[in-house]
Amino acid sequence: MEPSEIQKLANLAMLDINEETAKETASSITDVLALIDQLQAADTDGVAPMAHPLDAVQVLRADNITESDQRDTLMTVAPQTDSGLFLVPKVVE
């Protein structure tokens, strides 16, 4: 894998990665990809993908309000707030 591909993935994953790290990561990820490429040898014809270890079914919740206003508590751990809002650099759509 090329460092440029690593940068592309890093953009998707919103990770700041410098050139040096991109190079190192490219080589270690190439090894990881070689490892996971062993999967290709498996015969999986007719096998359904398994997303969960147990064949369980979702239990649904009744539509009752259980949460009260916790803003002040939850916001104590926020880096930057104003007037009950989380602040971020200007959002440009």
Add this chain to the structure above:
Amino acid sequence: MHNLTIAELVKGLQNKTFSSQELTQQTLDRIHAVDPTFNSFISVSDERALQQAKAADALLAKGDAPTLCGVPIAQKDIFCTNGTLTTCGSKMLHNFVPPYDATVVDNYNAAGAVMVGKTNMDEFAMGSSNETSFFGSVKNPWDTNCVPGGSSGGSAAAVAAQLVAGATATDTGGSIRQPAALCGITGLKPTYGRVSRWGMIAFASSLDQAGTMTRTAEDAAIMLQTMASYDSKDSTCVDHPIDDYRASLNNSIEGLTIGLPKEYFGEGLDPGTQARVEEAIKQFESMGAKVKEISLPHSSLSVPAYYVIAPAECSANLSRFDGVRYGHRCENPADLEDLYKRSRGEGFGDEVKRRILVGAYALSAGYYDAYYNKAQKVRRLIKQDFVDAFKDVDVIMGPTSPTPAFEFGSKSDDPIAMYLEDIYTIATNLAGLPGMSIPCGLVGDKPVGLQLIGNYFNEAKLLNVAHQFQQATHFHTLAPQFLKGDK
């Protein structure tokens, strides 16, 4: 007092041999004195612990104390603890104090346990050596030049060093069993869905399972009894009857059928480790168990499948750490993208970033079928191997880890070598089965773990088998050198 088991501590507290406050104070003093060597705790909560101990003593005096009333335990720093720093071993959460408790923590609080602190771990539970923690690596109490294993290395070391009698841990690919093996203690990973994941910071949601680190199987039974609960807040938690785990500990294992997967005794297994494991099997045979060679034909694919599925899930699970609502935020972001990229770039360590990138790759357009979807199919094949095997055997045994504890730095630059540490443990996570590691002797001066794999929700059987072994052997009582003469 530090060498007492949970069962013994419970007895001592209920018989008023000592109070919880005495016990807790001693535990805290010992952690402050001893742990700087091992670094098994990220934070020690003296004040909270002593408050809980005081409340426990009041309950004990009244005579209607719950199971673990007054017993000091440690929580892995992956569980959210209301009002107490919860870092997940990461710079990203170096300042995060959750305003809520994990269900596991709730359950321990309800059982009257005293939480003395939060144990060190690989960052976001990604690692097998505890070298990826932002708070420094944990030293193995048996040999401080060696790793304790990971990711629950702090919990394993704390129990091995007898700082606490029990600690919680989590296991995504072996993170309970492998450090338990490397630290010479008893580690239990229950069936996926047995213990609630609510408030446990997610690494790979379909693989993560909370469990226990103790010195004995009996203590593991006591702790699991406290941890296991049905929790509607976790959709993947299963509403399955909870056994009385202590009740069956003394059942005879006469006639037990043990399956030995031939794939677990092949190339890459340290000869010394293999010898200890084979001796342990002989011990079981001498106790009336039958042994059967079995095959788990897709074993070799479990590491590759895991290193697609776990990174894929983690790449999404870790997206919430964006510097907006909590956690690390970079200085003076130029714009929104800069805020995201630098907060995450600075907040996450290399291994976490590597897995996020691998996960993003496995899910990206054009690769999804070849990697993610393929891995999920292989996952089914791996599960089916076990389902077939359990038609003929009661419990599967083998080594927990291919080698005893290794030296710091010996694998940290080679992710693949590190990933292969979990070669025998990963398949049970993919299949969702319960697994244990119990001490089965030493290679040189380092402990070796015997892995036990049980059928779905059959933790009681695993605990029974492990307990019977521990009744007949002394391996679980072996302690690191530094504890000799330390009573």
Add this chain to the structure above:
Amino acid sequence: MQWETVIGLEVHVQLATQTKIFSGASTVFGAEPNTQACAIDLAMPGTLPSPNAKAFEYAILFGLAIDAEIGERSVFERKNYFYPDLPKGYQTTQLDEPIVGAGIVDIALEDGTVKPIRIHHAHLEEDAGKSLHEDFIGMSGIDLNRAGTPLIEIVSEPDMRTKEEAVAFARKLHSIVTAIGIGDGDMSQGSMRFDVNISVRPKDQAEYGTRTETKNLNSFKFMERCIEQEVQRQIEVIEDGGTIRQETRLYNGDTHTARAMRSKEEANDYRYFPCPDLLPVHFTPEAIEALRATLPELPDARKTRFEENFGLSPYDATIIALDANTAAFFEVCAKQCDDAKLTANWLMGEMASQLNSNDLTIKDSPITAEQLAGLITRIKDGTISSKIAKKVFEAMWQGEGDADTVIEKQGLKQVSDTGALEKIVDDIIAANPAQVANFVNAEPEKRKKMLGFFVGQSMKASKGQANPQALNQILMTKLNQAANS
């Protein structure tokens, strides 16, 4: 060159549940910022989603209402992208196994024909929060109250060819959603939002042109204007030798303009995969049938009933049956005044134009169904003429009371008293000898036509309050007398 427009819609409908799709926090609109965003909605570490049964029931009801296949098994997936209004860094949505499969929605066109619009599928997902762009020291404020509000996204096939069809389709969806009570349909609060996919192609070309997607339309009017503008823009670009870029556009309801979004949509790779925190959701055929039994009358069934029971024309019935509130208003009014046709005329005439120009829905009408029935009754019993009735309606709209009060207060009662009318007619005949002479000299068959002048004059003299039938009668008698004398 003759151009054809091709339109497909993606419609987001907020479901009227008490709580969020994955948390027990309230969904009530308009609360203080972040007071309805609980730990789950904020994606705090270790929190997990807990899906709301009602959201599924509502989605299934919608599917049943459009005769769609219901997914007995549906699966949530994660759609990964970073945005401050998306706390988890992914949206939990459905992709390959949605809760509602393909269905059909019929729309009535103005020419009275019916056109089926195919629904590709409808899926459940969570709404995002809001970025507030007012200035906070050069920053944006994030309010996550809306984050996690349950949505169904209804995806149509590109079956619409005109803006009128698109609006008719949107209105029909609105009517279904409100009829079955799964959404409040309040567009001003964003309860229903439209993304419109638009392309143009030469009239006889088989393949579609490149499409653009305009997001964020929350009124039928905006949608109509947006389509009009976008079609125009695309045609101009192509006729000027350019090509259409596949892009996402954002409509601004204040300036009525759209522009391409700055964030590069094409650079996105959403990396969908099944959400490992959630399990497949199963609904048995029995559970689905039990939900079907709770479905209220749908607009199409109501239309048929209005035709059969009230004798409405298919067109009138379609229009009135479309909206549940309008239909209920109609039924109350028509039953009370016992005149369905007049009720329909008033609803589609005066009422509709007042509501339209005041941008109100029938729920907000200052005139109740009972009051309108009172007005129609006074037309029928001859107390007022239709013309005066419009004046009375106007006054009622202004809040001056019910029909009888207005008629009384303004003295609008029709003059039917023979003596008073004879006096008026006599005065008109006396004042217009030339016209009377013309009338007298005309052929008897032409006289009927000439009567209009005298009716107009007399009506004017009565300030419009003369009973037209009585007035006609008296005029005929008096003028014929003049002719025969």
